[in-house]
Structure formats: structure tokens, C-alpha cells
Amino acid sequence: MTDHDSTYAGDFVRVATCYTATEAHVLRNVLVSAGLDPEVADANMAQMQPWMTVAFGGVRVLVPQSQVASARRAIEDYEAGRLVLPGGDPAPEPFATLPAPVFSIDRAALLSFALTPLFGVAVQIFNASVIGPSAQRLGHWLWLAFFLVATPGSMVLLAAGNPGPFIVLRAALSLSIFTGAWYVFSAQKQSRQLLTVYGPAYRKRSLLTPAIVAALVAMALGQVWSTLD
Template identity: 45%
Template sequence: MATSTDIGSRGLGRMNPTSLHDDDGDDYVRVATCGTPTEAHLLQGMLQSHGIAAIVPDANFIQADTWMTQAVGGVRVLVRRGGMEAARTVIADFDAGAFELDGDGPPPVSVAPLTAPVFSPDRIALLSLVLTPAFGAMLQWANSMSSGSPGDRRRDAAWLVFLGVLTALAVWGAHRIQPGPWVVIRASWAMSFVTVVWYFVVLQPLSKALLTSHGRHYPKRPVRVPALVTLVIAWGLGWAISG
């Protein structure tokens, strides 16, 4: 099996950005370009494990001067012209996840079949940055009540209680610092880190599962009305506790 060292010791008739030509007249053509020598060598090993001769001619050059990676167009992985189609098939299977081991990565989040439209988890999170995470937790609890499993309902009810208590404490703290009609909104901004953490822990996996199971056009409930109602309530609450 040919390697970059083997080709170098036999001499190269010519060299261009996409292929090498050895003294035996067998062309090597590029099937992939990687960002680092490590990635290229991993791909080379995968191809060789499938019986495809592959070389990485740029590895030593890039390792000697990594700043040249972009200048030379990355680290090439070359195979013999006769194995090009087989190599492309192996690379496509790899990109599609065909070689992943069981248990790789976190377990996928499953969602039940939708029996009714739901609020978009991404929109819930975005509005929660202004209208407090308690607002978003309430909408997500409504989602699970309409289309979730008993486990989903218990999870979202627990988050609703937890975020509701944190929101109350944040509003109290914001009022102590500076009373006013927008105290709830200021408290919400102060809790933005909590909202972001909640999104990545709960809402983002649910959003991905919805897109995977039902596509981008799954039935959504509009959030405009509950958002406006919550905004009015927050403003009124700010006036009430600051009056």
C-alpha cells in the first residue's frame, strides 16, 4: 500500500493542486481536503481500512508551518484514480454517520405525535429573555399538557415551579434596587443567564426533536397574544408594587 513516504522515495513526475503522478504512471487524485493533518490522517486510515490506497502528501509541510494551511488550500487526501468512486462512497457513508458506534453522543430526545399545535420552543426562549423565564416555562408546560407524555408534564411542571420562584425573587431584588413600572422586565434581563441555560438544557433538544420528527412546518400556536397579555400584566405589576 502506498504512503506519502513511499511516493516520495520513488520520486514524483509532476505535482499539481489536485493530483500526484508517480513513476509507474498511476495518478493520485484528491477526494477530500481537511483543515488539519490529524483529520486527514484519520480519513486516510478509514479509507485504508476499506482497502483503498490513500496518501496525505501535505501533512509534513502543514505541520512545519500551520499558517500555510489556507494558502495551500488545506491538507489533501489523495487516492488512486481507480479507487476514486469507492473512496467517495466511503466518505459519504462516513459523513452520513454510518460508522458511528452504538451509544455515541447523547440519547436522542423523542417527542410524542402532535395532537394539537404547540408553541415553538425557540420562540418561547426568545420571548423569555424579555418576559421572564416563568413566562416561557408556562408556555412549555402548556405544550406538554396538550401533546406531551406524563413524564413531559411532570418535568415541565417542575421547571415552571422552579423558574417561577426564581422570577419572583429576581423581581423582588430588582424592586429593592430600583422600583418602577418596568421592574419585571429588568428582572427578566437580570435572569438572562438562567433563561439561556434552561433553553440549552430543555428547549433546544425539544426543538431539534420536533424538527426531526415533524419537519420545519409542524403546527405552531401563535405566541403573540400570550406575549402581549404577559407584557401588560408585567407592566401593571410593576406599577402596583412600586406605587
């Protein structure tokens, strides 16, 4: 026993109301593990006539008057998930919060197969600037430099055989294997970092506007390219 007299700890007081006997007994065990002396009332009634549970006030969890404060603290810790079983794993650390929304690098990678991998790398570099030093990599800039050379080079090779207004799209498709390699060896690490550190519900920006702008630029470049040819 913790904060109560061994002979008399006061009248019993309700500290929780449950709507099933099972829930009440789980809560009772939580309080027992905290060194208190809880009792469950009306559990039999709830089991015999479950449709009447609300009418008669639910299944009550009671503790002696002197233990009410300790019981409420234990219940609060239980409901907040702060209790850990002996020998169990500690509660996971809460996810961090991004200083500002970022783009989904996975969606950007998919769009890169049509908008060229330059689009995906640009999104990756923007995200890294928001996340901070832990996400900034020299490799991001090396991939950007590679695609700044590979994308125009692919356009030149394709235009020599079959020029047309969709030259940028065709160049993006021709670089698909390199786009895939970039995602596996670079972008995927950022995706994992976002999920691990900030959780699946991390703050996201919409890619709609950047994707539309990139598509319009690609179409305009294709039209200019076809005119030059």
C-alpha cells in the same frame, strides 16, 4: 423479462412524455431496473431542436403493450419516491402529525428574556400536554418551581435599590443566564423533538396573543409594585 412473451410483447405504447432527453432516459432506466423493455422516441429531435419539443409532443417513453400496467406502477413508485437503489438507504419515514397546533418553543425562549422565563416554561408545559406522554417531563415542573421562586426574588432585590414600573422586565433580564440554561438543558430538547418527529413545517400556534397578555400583566404588576414602593 417479467410479464411479457419473449418473442412478441405487443406494439409499443407511450407510458410517459418528457420534455428533455435526459429525463426520458432516466425514466427508461427506471423501467429497465423493473425488468421491462422500454424505448425512448424523439430524443434526438429534442436535443437538436429543444424549442420545438412541445410542438412535436415531447420525448416519448414506450413499452410493449403487455408491459403497460407494470410500467405505470414502476413510474408511480418512482415519482412517489418509493424506489431504493440496491445497497442504498431506505426511504425516510414520513413525519407524524400533531394532534393540535403548538407554540414555537424557540420563539418563546427569545421572548422569555423580556417576559421572564416563566413565560417560556409555561409554553413548554402547554406544548408537552399537546404532544403527549413522550414530551412530558418532570424537569419542566422543576424549572417552573425554580422560576416561581427566582423571579419574585429578583424583583425584590432590584426594587430595593431602584424601584420602578419596569421591575418585571429588569427581573427578566437579570435572570438571563438562567433563561439560557433552561433553554439549553430543557427547552431545546422539545424543539428537537418537534423537528425530528413532526418536521420543520409542524403545526404552529401564534405567540402574539400570549405574548401581549404576558406583557400587559408584567406592566400592570410593575405599576402596582411601584405604587407600593
